[in-house]
Amino acid sequence: MERAECLQIIYPELEDKLVVTIMGACAQELYNLGHRENFFYLQHAMGLASSIGFGLATHLPNERVVVLDGDGSVLMNLGTFATLARYRPRNLIHVIFDNGSLLSTGGFESQTFSGVTDLDAIARGAGIRHVAHAVTTLDFGEAFLAAIERQDLSVIVAKVSAVGPDHYGMDLPLGENAFRFRRWIQGRARAGGTA
Amino acid sequence: MTVSYDNSKIIFDGIKAAGIRSISALPETWLGPLLQRAEDDPDVRLLQVAKEEEAIGIAAGAYFAGTPHILLMQNHGFLAAINGIVSLAQLYRVPLCMLIAVRGHWGEPYPWHTRGGIVTEPVLRALEIPFEYARDPQKVAKQIREAWTFSQSSLSPVALLLTRDLMED
Numbered sequence: 001m002e003r004a005e006c007l008q009i010i011y012p013e014l015e016d017k018l019v020v021t022i023m024g025a026c027a028q029e030l031y032n033l034g035h036r037e038n039f040f041y042l043q044h045a046m047g048l049a050s051s052i053g054f055g056l057a058t059h060l061p062n063e064r065v066v067v068l069d070g071d072g073s074v075l076m077n078l079g080t081f082a083t084l085a086r087y088r089p090r091n092l093i094h095v096i097f098d099n100g101s102l103l104s105t106g107g108f109e110s111q112t113f114s115g116v117t118d119l120d121a122i123a124r125g126a127g128i129r130h131v132a133h134a135v136t137t138l139d140f141g142e143a144f145l146a147a148i149e150r151q152d153l154s155v156i157v158a159k160v161s162a163v164g165p166d167h168y169g170m171d172l173p174l175g176e177n178a179f180r181f182r183r184w185i186q187g188r189a190r191a192g193g194t195a
Numbered sequence: 196m197t198v199s200y201d202n203s204k205i206i207f208d209g210i211k212a213a214g215i216r217s218i219s220a221l222p223e224t225w226l227g228p229l230l231q232r233a234e235d236d237p238d239v240r241l242l243q244v245a246k247e248e249e250a251i252g253i254a255a256g257a258y259f260a261g262t263p264h265i266l267l268m269q270n271h272g273f274l275a276a277i278n279g280i281v282s283l284a285q286l287y288r289v290p291l292c293m294l295i296a297v298r299g300h301w302g303e304p305y306p307w308h309t310r311g312g313i314v315t316e317p318v319l320r321a322l323e324i325p326f327e328y329a330r331d332p333q334k335v336a337k338q339i340r341e342a343w344t345f346s347q348s349s350l351s352p353v354a355l356l357l358t359r360d361l362m363e364d
Contacts, residue, residue, distance in 0.1 A: 051244075080249060
């Protein structure tokens with residue numbers, strides 16, 4: 001299973017949700033499917049995508065938030081699982097694409113390579129009740145839809161191969177992404193009272 | 196020396212007077228009574244993190260959501276949060292209003308705090324984070340309001356440093 005396939009499957013579902021991605025391949029592959037104003041690409045500060053998602057979900061209880069994380073990034077902020085479990089934002093889906101690799105920074109194996117470290121077990125041990133493990137695109141699609149229907153904090157660990165896009169580059173300066181993401185949220189809050 | 200309950204109340208009231216009802220924090224001794232007030236106040240949301248860098252992400256989420264938010268941490272927590280401050284807040288022009296308890300400086304009896312205390316101000320300067328020291332309980336509420344205002348207008352991290360004069364009786 002490849003991350004790009006997973007993203008393609010859930011892309012239609014992301015239209016009305018706040019999406020935070022990690023850097024590099026994940027950001028690029030989502031962007032390649034078509035940028036939307038409700039997508040925020042965290043191109044650095046590895047580990048903090050889920051913390052941003054938590055901040056969004058907590059302060060916007062009527063929005064649904066999807067975090068697209070990776071093994072390398074989440075390993076830099078394992079405390080996030082404990083904080084998420086403690087506050088349990090019901091409107092947050094935390095997807096972790098686990099390719100066992102620091103693909104975007106040179107392809108070195110991460111600690112999850114060969115199953116040495118088990119991210120599902122870490123999330124569960126931190127106290128997150130709904131943790132799904134996906135190894136096929138069918139598993140992944142079902143787990144994602146189940147998480148949407150569940151309306152509770154959900155973690156999905158998707159085992160994907162360590163491949164990325166064939167090119168990098170976005171016509172979207174970082175500051176512009178942040179300004180427009182915020183503006184989209186504020187506009188929705190004004191229009192529909194979602195905030 | 197004990198933590199000043201009176202001044203902790205003044206700081207907490209100052210945060211609320213600035214219109215802020217959302218706080219992320221990692222508890223430490225000087226912040227204890229202040230955070231207890233936050234926890235006991237039904238109008239205030241307190242989010243306790245496992246490590247201070249998480250709070251930078253949470254603050255960014257709150258900013259995108261349009262909710263006024265303040266971060267409370269010790270200076271060693273600030274040092275632990277630097278990559279988030281640089282590569283999220285500063286890189287993306289996300290404002291942060293940080294109240295930082297400065298341990299390990301003038302009058303510090305504990306050796307383990309001292310290196311962090313000595314380097315805090317030079318690190319703030321190196322990161323181009325505007326800062327002020329809060330020493331006087333008569334002025335701290337105004338300083339909080341001004342820190343908040345400046346963080347929002349500059350789209351920058353701003354730090355108000357809580358000193359021993361203010362935090363201890």
